[in-house]
Amino acid sequence: MRATTDIVENETVWSGGNKPLNASYGKMMMWFFIVSDALTFSGFLVAYGFSRFKNIDSWPIADEVFYHFPFLHGIDAPMYYVALMTFILIFSSVTMVLAVDAGHKMEKTKVAIYMLLTIIGGAIFVGSQAWEWKNFIHGEYGAVETRGGQILQFVNNDSGERVTLESFASTLPTDRSQHTGDEGLWFVSESALPTYSVAEVQEGFLANPDLLIKTEMIDAVTGHKIVLDRESSELKILQAMYVVEGANLVRNEYGNRLFADFFFFITGFHGFHVFSGVVINCIIFFNVLMGTYERRGHYEMVEKVGLYWHFVDLVWVFVFTFFYLV
Amino acid sequence: MAHKLSIFRGLVTFKSNIQKIWGVLVFLSIVTAIEVALGIIKPSVLLVPVLGMKGLNWIFIILTLVKAYYIAWDFMHLRDERRSFTSSIVLPLLILIPYLMFILLVEADYIYDVMLDGFVSWNF
Numbered sequence: 465m466r467a468t469t470d471i472v473e474n475e476t477v478w479s480g481g482n483k484p485l486n487a488s489y490g491k492m493m494m495w496f497f498i499v500s501d502a503l504t505f506s507g508f509l510v511a512y513g514f515s516r517f518k519n520i521d522s523w524p525i526a527d528e529v530f531y532h533f534p535f536l537h538g539i540d541a542p543m544y545y546v547a548l549m550t551f552i553l554i555f556s557s558v559t560m561v562l563a564v565d566a567g568h569k570m571e572k573t574k575v576a577i578y579m580l581l582t583i584i585g586g587a588i589f590v591g592s593q594a595w596e597w598k599n600f601i602h603g604e605y606g607a608v609e610t611r612g613g614q615i616l617q618f619v620n621n622d623s624g625e626r627v628t629l630e631s632f633a634s635t636l637p638t639d640r641s642q643h644t645g646d647e648g649l650w651f652v653s654e655s656a657l658p659t660y661s662v663a664e665v666q667e668g669f670l671a672n673p674d675l676l677i678k679t680e681m682i683d684a685v686t687g688h689k690i691v692l693d694r695e696s697s698e699l700k701i702l703q704a705m706y707v708v709e710g711a712n713l714v715r716n717e718y719g720n721r722l723f724a725d726f727f728f729f730i731t732g733f734h735g736f737h738v739f740s741g742v743v744i745n746c747i748i749f750f751n752v753l754m755g756t757y758e759r760r761g762h763y764e765m766v767e768k769v770g771l772y773w774h775f776v777d778l779v780w781v782f783v784f785t786f787f788y789l790v
Numbered sequence: 791m792a793h794k795l796s797i798f799r800g801l802v803t804f805k806s807n808i809q810k811i812w813g814v815l816v817f818l819s820i821v822t823a824i825e826v827a828l829g830i831i832k833p834s835v836l837l838v839p840v841l842g843m844k845g846l847n848w849i850f851i852i853l854t855l856v857k858a859y860y861i862a863w864d865f866m867h868l869r870d871e872r873r874s875f876t877s878s879i880v881l882p883l884l885i886l887i888p889y890l891m892f893i894l895l896v897e898a899d900y901i902y903d904v905m906l907d908g909f910v911s912w913n914f
Contacts, residue, residue, distance in 0.1 A: 485871075485872050485874055485875035485878075486871070486872045486875065487871065487872070487875055492875075495875075495879050496879075498879075499879055499882055499883060502883055503882075503883070503886060503887070506883075506886075506887045506890065506891075507890065510887075510890050510891050510894050510895075511894070513891065513894065513895055513898070514894040514895065514897070514898040515898070516898075517895050517898035517899050517902060518898040518901045518902050518905075519902070520899075520902055521902075521906075527829075542829075542830065543826055543829050543830055544826075547822065547826040550822055551819065551822065554815065554818050554819065554822070555815070557861065557865050558811055558812070558815045558865075560865075561811045561864075561865050562808065562811060564867075565807050565808055565811065610914060611914060612911075612912060612913060612914040614913055614914070679913075681913070687837065703914065770866075771866055774861055774862075774865045774866045775866070777861060777865070778858055778861050778862065778866075781854055781857050781858055781861065782854060782858070784854075785825075785850050785851065785854040788829070789825060789829050789847075789850045790847045790850055790851070
C-alpha cells in the first residue's frame with residue numbers, strides 16, 4: 465500500500481509542472497536572475513565606495529555637481545531633479561503592481577492601461593537620465609587640472625560663487641589647432657581642444673584680482689571644499705596642465721577622475737536596465753493587447769516582467785542614495 | 791493568489807491589495823520626501839560623525855534599506871511567497887553584500903591612510 469502511494473507521488477514529482485516552492489519555474493528563474501543582478505550592482509556600488517573611501521578628503525560633493533533643473537537655468541537646485549526622477553520611477557512601479565493585480569483578476573483592459581502607464585513612466589525616466597548625462601558631460605564652469613591630476617575650480621572672492629572660464633579667460637593669438645589624421649600623422653589622433661588654452665586661463669586669472677582657486681580638498685570641519693587665498697591661488701594656477709570642460713572618461717571638471725567614471729558606469733548600467741525594461745514592457749504590452757495571456761489563462765508573464773521592473777526601481781533607490789545623498 | 795494585507799507588523803491592515811499598493815506608495819513617498827528634505831537642509835546636528843561616518847549618512851542608508859524592504863516585500867510581493875523561497879533570495883544577498891562591503895571599505899580606509907602618511911605627495 466505504502467509503495468503504491470510512493471509511485472504515484474513520484475509520478476507527479478517527475479512528470480513536470482509542479483511548483484516546489486509554490487513558485488513557477490519562470491518566476492523562480494526571474495528571481496534568481498534578479499539575485500545575481502543585485503550582486504552585480506552591489507559589486508559596482510561597493511567599488512564606488514572603495515574609491516570614495518580611498519579619496520575621502522577630496523571626493524566631489526554631489527550638491528555642487530548636480531544642481532540643474534529643467535527650465536530653471538542658472539538656478540541652484542540640488543537634489544530636486546533626481547528626487548523627481550525617483551518619484552517617477554516609484555510611481556511607474558506602482559502602476560506595474562496595479563497591472564499585476566489586474567492580471568490576477570483577468571482584467572485585460574486594466575492590465576493594458578497600467579502597462580502603458582508603466583512604459584510611459586519608464587520612458588520619462590530614461591529621458592531624464594539622458595538630460596542629466598547631457599548636463600554632466602557638457603559641464604558649466606570649466607576648470608583646470610594640475611600635473612598631479614587635481615582639479616582646480618574658480619570662485620569669486622566676494623560672492624564665493626563659481627565663475628565660468630569664459631568670464632575671465634583672455635584671448636591670446638595662437639595657431640594651435642586640433643590635430644587630424646588627414647593633416648598630420650595619419651595614425652595619431654587628438655580629441656577636440658578645449659575652448660581656452662592653459663596660458664589664456666592663467667593670464668586671465670592673474671589679471672583678475674577677484675578670483676580665487678577652489679581645490680579638491682574638503683575641509684574636515686566645515687565639510688566644504690577648501691578655497692585658497694589670492695597669494696596661494698596665484699602660485700597654484702601656474703601648476704595647471706590642462707583645461708577641463710565638462711566630463712569624459714578621462715577627466716572631468718568636478719574633481720576626482722574616478723567620480724565621472726563611476727557616474728557614467730553605474731548610472732549608465734542602470735539606465736540600460738531601465739531601457740531594456742521599457743522594451744520588455746512594450747513586448748508584454750502588445751502581447752496583452754493581442755490577448756495572448758487571456759488565451760493562456762493567466763497573466764503570470766506580467767508578474768515576471770513586473771519583478772524585473774521593481775528590481776530596476778530598487779537599484780535606483782540605492783544609486784540615488786549613494787550618488788546624490790550620501 | 792492570497793495577499794497578506796498588513797504592513798508594519800500588523801499595525802496597518804488594508805482592505806484590498808490595491809489599497810495596500812497605494813498605502814505603500816504613500817509610505818515610500820514620505821520616506822523619499824524626508825530624504826530629500828534632509829539632503830537639502832542638512833541639519834548641523836546630524837553632521838557629527840557616528841561610527842566613522844556622518845550621522846546624516848547613516849540615516850540616509852537606513853531609510854534606503856527601509857525603502858528597499860517595502861519595494862521587495864510589497865511591490866515584488868515577497869511577503870506572499872513561501873518563507874523558504876524568500877530566504878533563498880534574501881539570504882545570499884544579506885550575507886555576500888555586507889561581506890564585500892566590509893573587505894573593500896576597510897581596505898580603502900587603509901589605502902587612504904597610507905597615501906596620507908606616506909612620503910609621496912599626491913597633491914601637486
